[in-house]
Amino acid sequence: MKGKLKWILILLISLAMTGITLLFLQKYLSEETQRRLQQAEPESLAIVVFARAVSEDEPLVAEALAVRDYPQHLVSDQWLTAADIGPLLGRRLKHDVSQGEPLTATMLIAHNFAGLSRQLPQHHYAVTLPSSDVARHNGLLAVGDSVDVVFYRQQPDGERAQQVFTDLTVFDLGSSSDGYDTSYSAALGITLLVPAESIRLFSHYQRDDYSLWVRASEMAARHSVWQPVAPPAQILSWSSE
Incomplete structure (x- = not known):
């Protein structure tokens, strides 16, 4: 009887050790498989x-x-x-x-080049005319001013023909306000916004002599024309000594 219990005990211990060994083996195989899968995956x-x-x-x-x-x-x-x-x-x-x-x-668009075409209003072209102090109205002309451009062309019969483009907008004046001298600023030209329907005709006269007339803004109607104001007169009494 004792011998039989001894063999049963030995068998139970063997089964327990086998189970523990299988658990450790399964854990090892799982970890090794995971490690090899991670190695196989690209970074x-x-x-x-x-x-x-x-x-x-x-x-x-x-x-x-x-x-x-x-x-x-x-x-x-x-x-x-x-x-x-x-x-x-x-x-x-x-x-x-x-x-x-x-x-x-x-x-992405670079900071130093937003592109001129991106800055233009729709259906308009930017056209630059040669500049002068007269065209710039002695420095009074500003970006955003509305102007009329009158081109002059000498005809064979001696007559001086005119072509007028009205209500154009000054888009750029070069660097006239950046501390450069007047002659350098004038050489930079005046850039105007020209509607698409007028660009072909405008380009035909672009190299002719021109005058630039500045239009009054809509705000002008709310301002009176400047006039010198004389100081008020006062009559003082005077008596001789």
Whole structure:
């Protein structure tokens, strides 16, 4: 009887040791499998993407961006990481972008070149005329003034023909207000906004002599023309000594 109990005890101990060994073996195999899977997976890189759709000419803000992990072997050299974003915030987009699209520097307009065409009103062209102190009205002409341009052309019969373009807007005056001398400023020219329907005819006369007449603004109706004011006269009594 004692011998039989002894063999039963030995068998139970063997089964327990076998179970413990199998548990350790399973744990080892699981950890080793996980480690090898991690080694097999490619390294990832955190890439900045758009968290929402952003429209053309909209400034880049941090709220419109997010970070997404990509396998490193799939990452383009042009894609940006979070460390690259700081200097780019505030710059405007060249075109519309979709949500989830990776950000690249080529999508953004450089600070030092916003593009002249982006600054022009729709259906207008910017045309620059040679300048002079007379055309600039001795420095009184300003950006935003409404002007009429009268071109003069000498005819074969000696007559002087005129061509008038009315209500044009002064778009730029070069650097006349930036501390340059008058002769340099005059050489920069006067840039006007010309409607699209007039640009062909305007270009035909562009190199002719011209006069530039400044129009009164809408505010002018609320202001009286300046007149010198004489001091009030007062009659004083006088008596001789």
